Amino acid sequence: MNAAPAHPVAAVPESAPARPPILSVDGLTVEIDGRYGAATIVDGISFHVAEGETLGVVGESGCGKSLSMMSLVGLLPNRIKVVGGSARFGGKDLIKASKRELRAIRGGEIGFVFQDPMTSLNPVMRIGEQLMEPLIYHRGMKRAEARKRAGDLLRLVGLPGAEARLDNYPHELSGGMRQRVMIAIGLACEPKLLIADEPTTALDVTIQAQIVDLVKSLKARLGMSVIWITHDLALLAGLVDRVMVLYAGTVAEDAPVDALYAEPLHPYTRGLLASIPKLTHEGDKAERLASIGGTPPEPGRRPKGCPFAPRCPARLAVCDDTMPPLLAAAGARPGHRVACHAVNGADRAIAAAEPAR
Numbered sequence: 001m002n003a004a005p006a007h008p009v010a011a012v013p014e015s016a017p018a019r020p021p022i023l024s025v026d027g028l029t030v031e032i033d034g035r036y037g038a039a040t041i042v043d044g045i046s047f048h049v050a051e052g053e054t055l056g057v058v059g060e061s062g063c064g065k066s067l068s069m070m071s072l073v074g075l076l077p078n079r080i081k082v083v084g085g086s087a088r089f090g091g092k093d094l095i096k097a098s099k100r101e102l103r104a105i106r107g108g109e110i111g112f113v114f115q116d117p118m119t120s121l122n123p124v125m126r127i128g129e130q131l132m133e134p135l136i137y138h139r140g141m142k143r144a145e146a147r148k149r150a151g152d153l154l155r156l157v158g159l160p161g162a163e164a165r166l167d168n169y170p171h172e173l174s175g176g177m178r179q180r181v182m183i184a185i186g187l188a189c190e191p192k193l194l195i196a197d198e199p200t201t202a203l204d205v206t207i208q209a210q211i212v213d214l215v216k217s218l219k220a221r222l223g224m225s226v227i228w229i230t231h232d233l234a235l236l237a238g239l240v241d242r243v244m245v246l247y248a249g250t251v252a253e254d255a256p257v258d259a260l261y262a263e264p265l266h267p268y269t270r271g272l273l274a275s276i277p278k279l280t281h282e283g284d285k286a287e288r289l290a291s292i293g294g295t296p297p298e299p300g301r302r303p304k305g306c307p308f309a310p311r312c313p314a315r316l317a318v319c320d321d322t323m324p325p326l327l328a329a330a331g332a333r334p335g336h337r338v339a340c341h342a343v344n345g346a347d348r349a350i351a352a353a354e355p356a357r
């Protein structure tokens with residue numbers, strides 16, 4: 001039985017970004033070469049980031065947030081590779097770029113803050129040296145100048161006793177301090193694009209707020225674009241311009257942040273938003289939280305149709321066999337796209353698939 005679509009079925013083109021895109025990703029596909037053959041981890045995702053824009057990337061653990069971004073800068077682990085798509089940045093396709101070209105871009109024009117500072121920082125290299133390296137390599141600074149700038153950067157990210165910390169090794173710092181060092185390294189060369197992978201997860205809320213303010217002020221000062229990966233939809237509200245919701249390596253929904261909060265369309269996004277803790281006004285008692293039953297599928301075990309179908313409260317018969325395409329949602333805000341048959345209508349899915357045949 002087909003439920004009536006929540007929005008009228010009509011072809012609404014995605015609106016062009018207001019500012020030129022600094023990064024345009026099209027059909028990015030990443031596979032892992034597993035024991036039982038290749039399995040898709042990131043399945044043809046497309047998105048753009050405009051100049052000076054902040055894109056939030058959300059989704060549960062394992063949905064491909066980190067690997068999709070690491071694939072842009074040539075940092076995929078062994079056995080995992082990009083098998084399709086393009087990523088235009090500064091006139092180049094990052095996917096086709098040589099290792100040498102990527103090394104020149106990484107840490108320079110694209111700063112990356114890794115999810116796990118302990119494995120990303122070199123344990124046998126002093127913090128100062130790790131901060132100075134990109135400044136010497138990308139900016140051609142002399143050692144004395146790079147060391148001074150390294151101290152400034154540590155102060156910028158609010159590390160107590162900044163200069164003295166330059167001679168510390170990573171194990172001499174707390175988890176939160178290491179995270180700040182990673183952020184300082186990501187920002188060292190004042191990149192055009194900062195990709196921050198869960199940069200505040202290990203930090204307490206006050207420091208988290210300071211880091212968010214820091215990135216916002218740098219963004220305003222440098223006109224930097226940012227991709228901010230997180231589990232935490234609540235954190236994104238005051239930070240990002242647009243949100244891309246990933247599920248099992250696919251884009252479930254993509255929208256301006258206020259549109260996504262005001263009118264989430266995908267049942268998965270609705271589930272994520274319903275699980276954010278809120279305080280009620282009556283006695284400031286916490287509400288009972290909703291949660292999404294089940295877990296995302298492992299790579300290689302994705303259902304044939306909509307990957308969210310086994311967990312979806314709005315599931316239709318068509319959902320089991322036909323993958324919903326990501327379409328501009330009719331009647332919704334420009335730039336609001338969603339991959340859901342219940343929202344878009346299955347006939348649009350069939351029409352969208354036709355030109356490809």
Ligand SMILES: Nc1ncnc2c1ncn2[C@@H]1O[C@H](COP(=O)(O)OP(=O)(O)OP(=O)(O)O)[C@@H](O)[C@H]1O
Nearest residue numbers: 032041060061062063064065066067068077298299
């Ligand atoms: N080195 C690896 N070897 C094998 N599989 C991996 C590896 N890294 C990630 N994967 C798998 O790829 C999928 C996507 O992983 P990814 O790290 O991109 O998820 P994520 O969305 O960043 O999750 P989290 O929120 O936990 O960081 C997961 O199913 C994960 O198990």
Ligand code: SF4
Nearest residue numbers: 306309312319340341
């Ligand atoms: S396509 Fe179907 S299963 Fe997937 S989210 Fe929409 S209603 Fe649910």
Ligand SMILES: [Mg+2]
Nearest residue numbers: 065066067115
């Ligand atoms: Mg991750």
